[in-house]
Amino acid sequence: MGKKYETPLLDELKKGAFPSFVTEIEKAAALTGQPEDLASMASDLLGHTELCYKEKVTHWKHGGIVGVRGYGGGVIGRYSDIPAKFPGVAHFHTVRINSPSGFYYQADSLKEICDLWDKYGSGLTNMHGSTGDMVMLGTRTEYLEPFFAEVSSRGWDLGGSGSAMRTPSCCLGMSRCEWANIDTMAITNDITQHYQDEMHRPAFPYKFKFKAAGCPVDCIASVARADMSIIGTWKGDIRIDQAEVKEYSKKMNIQSEVIDMCPTECMSFSGSELLINNSQCNRCMHCLARMPKALRPGTEKGATLLLGSKAPIVTGALMSWVIVPFIKMEPPYKEFYDLIDKIWEWWDENGKNRERIGELIERVSFPKFLKEVGLDPHPAMIKEPRRDPFFFWSEEDLAK
Amino acid sequence: MSATPDRQTDIGPPHYEKFLHPVIKKNYGKWKYHEIINPGLMVHVSESGDKIYTVRVASPRLIATTTIREYCEVAKKHSDGFLRFTSRNNVEFFATTEEKAKALMADLTSRGYMMGGIGPRISNIVHTQGWVHCHSAATDASGLVKALMDEFHEYFTTKELQNRVRLAVACCVNMCGAVHCSDIALVGVHKTPPRIDHENLKNACEVPSTIGACPTSAISPDPSKKSVKIKLEKCMYCGNCYSVCPAMPIADAENDGVAIVIGGKVSNLRSAPKFSRLAVPWIPNEPPRWPKVVAAVKTILNAYIKGAKKHERVGEWVDRIGWESFFKETGLEFKIQHIDDFTFARETFRTSAAFKWT
Numbered sequence: 215m216g217k218k219y220e221t222p223l224l225d226e227l228k229k230g231a232f233p234s235f236v237t238e239i240e241k242a243a244a245l246t247g248q249p250e251d252l253a254s255m256a257s258d259l260l261g262h263t264e265l266c267y268k269e270k271v272t273h274w275k276h277g278g279i280v281g282v283r284g285y286g287g288g289v290i291g292r293y294s295d296i297p298a299k300f301p302g303v304a305h306f307h308t309v310r311i312n313s314p315s316g317f318y319y320q321a322d323s324l325k326e327i328c329d330l331w332d333k334y335g336s337g338l339t340n341m342h343g344s345t346g347d348m349v350m351l352g353t354r355t356e357y358l359e360p361f362f363a364e365v366s367s368r369g370w371d372l373g374g375s376g377s378a379m380r381t382p383s384c385c386l387g388m389s390r391c392e393w394a395n396i397d398t399m400a401i402t403n404d405i406t407q408h409y410q411d412e413m414h415r416p417a418f419p420y421k422f423k424f425k426a427a428g429c430p431v432d433c434i435a436s437v438a439r440a441d442m443s444i445i446g447t448w449k450g451d452i453r454i455d456q457a458e459v460k461e462y463s464k465k466m467n468i469q470s471e472v473i474d475m476c477p478t479e480c481m482s483f484s485g486s487e488l489l490i491n492n493s494q495c496n497r498c499m500h501c502l503a504r505m506p507k508a509l510r511p512g513t514e515k516g517a518t519l520l521l522g523s524k525a526p527i528v529t530g531a532l533m534s535w536v537i538v539p540f541i542k543m544e545p546p547y548k549e550f551y552d553l554i555d556k557i558w559e560w561w562d563e564n565g566k567n568r569e570r571i572g573e574l575i576e577r578v579s580f581p582k583f584l585k586e587v588g589l590d591p592h593p594a595m596i597k598e599p600r601r602d603p604f605f606f607w608s609e610e611d612l613a614k
Numbered sequence: 615m616s617a618t619p620d621r622q623t624d625i626g627p628p629h630y631e632k633f634l635h636p637v638i639k640k641n642y643g644k645w646k647y648h649e650i651i652n653p654g655l656m657v658h659v660s661e662s663g664d665k666i667y668t669v670r671v672a673s674p675r676l677i678a679t680t681t682i683r684e685y686c687e688v689a690k691k692h693s694d695g696f697l698r699f700t701s702r703n704n705v706e707f708f709a710t711t712e713e714k715a716k717a718l719m720a721d722l723t724s725r726g727y728m729m730g731g732i733g734p735r736i737s738n739i740v741h742t743q744g745w746v747h748c749h750s751a752a753t754d755a756s757g758l759v760k761a762l763m764d765e766f767h768e769y770f771t772t773k774e775l776q777n778r779v780r781l782a783v784a785c786c787v788n789m790c791g792a793v794h795c796s797d798i799a800l801v802g803v804h805k806t807p808p809r810i811d812h813e814n815l816k817n818a819c820e821v822p823s824t825i826g827a828c829p830t831s832a833i834s835p836d837p838s839k840k841s842v843k844i845k846l847e848k849c850m851y852c853g854n855c856y857s858v859c860p861a862m863p864i865a866d867a868e869n870d871g872v873a874i875v876i877g878g879k880v881s882n883l884r885s886a887p888k889f890s891r892l893a894v895p896w897i898p899n900e901p902p903r904w905p906k907v908v909a910a911v912k913t914i915l916n917a918y919i920k921g922a923k924k925h926e927r928v929g930e931w932v933d934r935i936g937w938e939s940f941f942k943e944t945g946l947e948f949k950i951q952h953i954d955d956f957t958f959a960r961e962t963f964r965t966s967a968a969f970k971w972t
Contacts, residue, residue, distance in 0.1 A: 226902040227757055230764030233674045233728060235746070235756040241678035256678075259746070266745035266754070267901040270867040274749040276860040284623055292747060306747065312626060317699040318633035321686035324697075328679035328686075337679045341699050344742060344790040351676070351747060360618045367619035369628045386698070388643040389634060390658050390666065397643070399630050410624040430882035434701055437887045438795035438880050475925060477884050500883045500925075507647040525789035528829040528854050530957040533795070533887055567823065568858075 216244055218254070219261035223268060239263070242337035251302075255336040255352050258302025262294060280307055280355050282362040286415045288372025289358055305354040309335070309361060310347035310373035312406065315399035316386040317342065326368060334361035344439075345423065346383030347373035371410075377568075378416035379409050382424035385433040387446075393502060394428030395446030395515040396543045401426045404547060418558070419565035419574075429511065430499050436520075436534070441571050442554070443520040443534040444543065450512030451492045452501070458508035459488045472504050517543045518594075519550075521557070522572025532572040537584075539594040556587045581606070635696040635708045637666045653771060654729025655715060667715035668706050671727040672738050672763070672770060675703040676746060676756055684725070692718040702738040704731055728770065734777050736769035741783040742790040744802075750853055751785035752802030752870040753899050758783050761903040762911060776922040776931075779915065780879070787852055795878035797928040798914055799890050800907060804851040805869040807832075807844055808862035816840040819859035827858045850956070871898045872907050876914060877929030888929040891937070893944075895951035910946070917943045942972035 217240065224236045242256035266273055277291030290308040297304035311327070327348070331337060336352030343349040353361065362372065373381035382405045385391070387398030405424050406413070412422075425436035426444040436443035462468060468483045480494035481501060488508070490501075502509045519541060520534035541549060557571065560583065565574045575583045584591060631639065641660035648658040657667050673681075685705055689697040693708045700706060707722075709715035722729060731737035739762060742748065744755030762781060769775060782796035786803075793799040815824075816839070824842055825833045832848035833855060853864045874897070878890030893914060897906045914928075921943055922931035932940045941948045954962045 223902040227760050230760065231728065231767040232760055232763035232770075233672055234760055235674040235676040236760075238674055238676055238678045238681060241680040245678075245680065263746055267757070270870065270899045270901060271865045272745050272749060272751045274745075274747065274751075276749050282621075292749070308747065314627045314633055315630040317701070318630055318638075319697055319699075320633045321689045321695040321697065323628070323633070325683055325686045328682050332679055339677055339679065339682065340675050340743075341673065341677055341682065341703065341705075342675075344740070344792075346701070359621075363618040363621040366622040366625065369625065371623075371625050371627060383701070385701070388645070389630075389638050390645060390668070392645040392647055392658070394643070394645075403627070403630060407626045410626055414624060432880045432882065432887070435792050435795065435880040438878075439792055471925060475884055496882075498882045498884055503883060504925075507649075510646075525784075525787075525794055527788050527852060527857075528827070531789070531794040531889060533889070567826070 216257065217260065218257045219264060221260050221264040224260060224264050236260075239338065245332055245337045248332060248337070251354060252334075252336060252357070254302030255306070256302075256338060258300040259306070259336070259338070259352065262296070262300045262303050265296070265299075274306070277307070280358065282358050282372070284414075285372060287375035287378050288414065290375055292352075303352070306336075306352045307355065307358065309350040309353065309358065310343065310375060310381065311350060311365060312371050312373040312381050313342055313346055313348050313383070315384055315402040315406075316389055317346070318386075318389070327365065327370070330361060330364045334364070345373070345380050347381045372414065374413040374416075374421075376416040377418045377420050378414070378422070379412040379418070380421050380423045381413070382406050382426070383434060384426040385428050387426070387428040391428055392506065393431065393446075393499070393511060395448050395511055396426065396428060396444070396517050398426040398428045398434075398444075398446065400545070401444065401543055401547070404545065408547075408551065412558075419561060420568045420570050422558070422561075422571065426517075430497055431503065436523075438523050438531075438533055439525075440523060440534065441521065442557075443523060444517050445520065446543075447497055447516065447518050447540070448512040449514040449516070449540065452490055452495065452512060453510040454488055454490065455508050455510075456487055459483075459505065460486065462505045462508055466504070468505075472501050475500055516540050519553075522570070522575060524570045524572055529573060529576075532570075532576070534572070536592075536595045537589060539592050553587070553589075560587050633696065633698075635666065635694055637664055637710055638696075638708070640664065641666070650733045651712075653732055653735060655719065656732050657712075665710065667709040667712060669709065669715060669718050669722065669729060670700070670704050670706050670731050671722060671729050672731065673699075673703050673705050674756065674760070675738075675741065688718070688721065688725070692721065700738075702731070702740055704738050728767065730771040734775050735773065736766050736775070736779050736781060738770070739763060739781045739783055740791045740796070742785045744785040748785055750788060750857060752787075752804050752853075752865065753785050753800075753872050754901060755783045755785045755791070755802075757902055758800055758872070758904055758907065761905075761908050765908050765912065766915070775919065776924050777927050779918070779928060781911075788857070792880070793875060793878075794890055795880045795887060796875075796890055797878065798874065798876050798911055799878070800872050800874055800911075803871060803873045803896060804853060804864050804866060805871070805896060806864070806866045807846050807849040807851060808853070808856055808864040810841060810844065811861040811863070812836075812839045812841040815842065815859065815861035818861050824855055824859040824862070827854045829854065868898070871896045872904065873897075874907070874910055874914070877932045879927050879929050883927075884925070885930055885933070888933075890929075891932075892952055893940075894946055895949055913944050913946065936970055938970050938972045
């Protein structure tokens with residue numbers, strides 16, 4: 215189709231060193247061989263976005279209910295509020311495709327998706343959306359079913375949307391990182407397969423996200439962005455290669471860059487030997503990150519489970535907090551799934567419409583949550599004990 | 615058009631093992647250590663002695679299938695057909711020897727790709743849809759990202775910082791981007807309450823859920839109009855009512871803008887994960903390049919570069935010097951909006967007479 219509109223404001227964003235999204239939309243507009251109604255989609259998106267830039271407001275409307283048969287999610291309906299002016303983006307729905315764990319792809323397989331998206335959509339994507347789906351950006355309602363049939367017959371499926379389990383995601387874990395204490399990619403794939411129904415047919419009070427990080431560096435931001443944050447950790451001593459420590463001491467100041475920055479002051483370095491008082495280590499990862507060749511995590515591996523994080527809508531942002539200090543995360547993950555099922559049941563019984571699990575616990579009480587899902591209190595769950603004297607007792611705590 | 619094939623349901627994503635480079639598959643769980651060779655290249659070494667070189671390039675996240683096909687072509691030529699994306703929208707290619715990595719990098723350079731983002735620098739920006747696709751956007755996201763990265767790209771490709779500086783952009787307070795825990799982040803904000811379209815509200819919206827959506831109880835029923843009313847002085851412009859009720863539009867071209875929040879982190883390195891805190895409450899939307907926003911981010915980044923110790927993240931630097939010093943060092947104006955009056959307000963008041971004169 216090529217360019218249909220003058221876009222002086224967007225043209226400014228084609229300049230400069232960093233790759234430009236405007237250039238990308240132009241590339242999609244230059245695609246050939248698309249059906250008539252899709253051919254103008256990217257070029258009308260340019261005109262539509264230019265108008266948003268000029269007027270400094272968005273011109274998209276709320277999504278209506280669109281989707282594929284048998285699914286309650288995976289497609290985000292989107293319509294322009296000025297369809298007469300830009301008919302190419304009258305419909306501009308998003309299809310979320312569940313990404314493979316770790317965001318790894320094989321070229322032929324990925325190209326196949328591209329070919330299908332040119333045939334049934336705008337040719338524009340996000341690799342990836344914020345939750346971790348492959349976001350196929352912009353199509354019309356009538357193309358949803360055939361696109362889904364084509365991708366699903368090739369082994370792909372839709373991700374989550376709405377009040378459902380959302381597409382779980384993870385850091386690349388054991389596939390290319392020496393710090394992974396859990397197999398994040400296997401866990402993420404297993405959760406995704408285990409809860410296909412909960413993902414595709416929204417039945418929760420609100421969204422629920424899982425993210426698995428292999429270590430406390432948390433490259434997938436699970437502590438901030440997942441209702442259930444699975445963070446790999448270890449018990450036992452950090453493994454030290456003293457010869458490699460000495461090598462590092464030749465190129466960096468171990469005292470100031472490692473020892474003095476240890477938050478628990480559990481390390482010392484004599485110039486020839488590094489000592490760690492492991493009983494005081496809180497596994498923050500700073501020393502391991504500074505000297506990856508010399509230090510490795512301990513060998514008893516598992517995860518800490520944290521619950522509740524979310525963005526500020528609506529009563530303020532939350533970070534996940536510890537609910538299980540240590541759990542082995544090995545197939546078939548029975549202990550983990552039993553806990554998830556109990557948490558979801560409790561949320562389902564007590565949660566209000568559009569109330570995330572973290573907000574519900576805040577409203578109802580963390581001790582009540584622990585009692586009702588059957589978790590024992592542990593000092594790892596808190597930063598400090600309560601400072602007020604207003605606590606509850608049960609009947610069985612009272613002298614008879 | 616040929617007939618479409620039979621659909622399958624609830625099959626989940628393809629198994630990741632199909633998409634792993636043979637060296638990655640062979641050494642899965644056996645990696646011993648890694649080294650950063652340059653900002654765009656690192657090597658991971660396995661207990662088996664095998665090595666995998668990773669080359670990282672920037673993408674604008676919003677990409678055409680044309681570009682993905684080019685990534686695939688590069689992967690087929692240099693990476694045995696395998697590639698991956700990072701959680702910050704970068705693309706990674708693999709090589710099994712340093713020579714092959716160099717050939718890969720030379721090819722990427724000739725194609726005009728920007729390599730970098732590894733180590734203590736600015737990586738790609740996590741961001742949202744903005745005016746390109748979202749109905750609740752108070753600003754654009756892709757344009758802000760482009761303007762910021764054009765300004766700071768040398769911190770992606772070459773220059774080193776004290777530590778990683780994670781940037782994020784969210785086009786409204788729903789924060790689909792990781793704004794609430796990033797080193798320096800932008801969030802689109804409104805300054806005016808929603809306007810009620812009474813005629814449409816009674817058809818398009820459910821009154822109880824619209825009232826329930828308000829975190830400050832500013833919305834109440836208006837039975838005479840079969841609609842709702844807003845206590846304007848209680849509204850803090852979050853837009854949550856608009857999310858559940860399209861008849862309460864809140865977009866306001868001259869009053870929507872960008873807030874800057876800083877000092878968040880998600881890692882546990884040294885200090886616990888932190889929330890980002892407000893540095894600048896509002897800067898007007900100035901598309902296409904938001905010069906005042908970019909200038910303010912630059913001011914904050916330069917103050918960090920000048921004042922932070924090696925390995926300190928932005929939040930750790932500010933915690934050490936104190937927020938009063940942060941405002942002094944950056945010259946950013948401290949306003950009444952910086953003082954919290956929402957859910958967690960009391961925790962943020964200073965209950966000590968020890969502070970610095972600024």
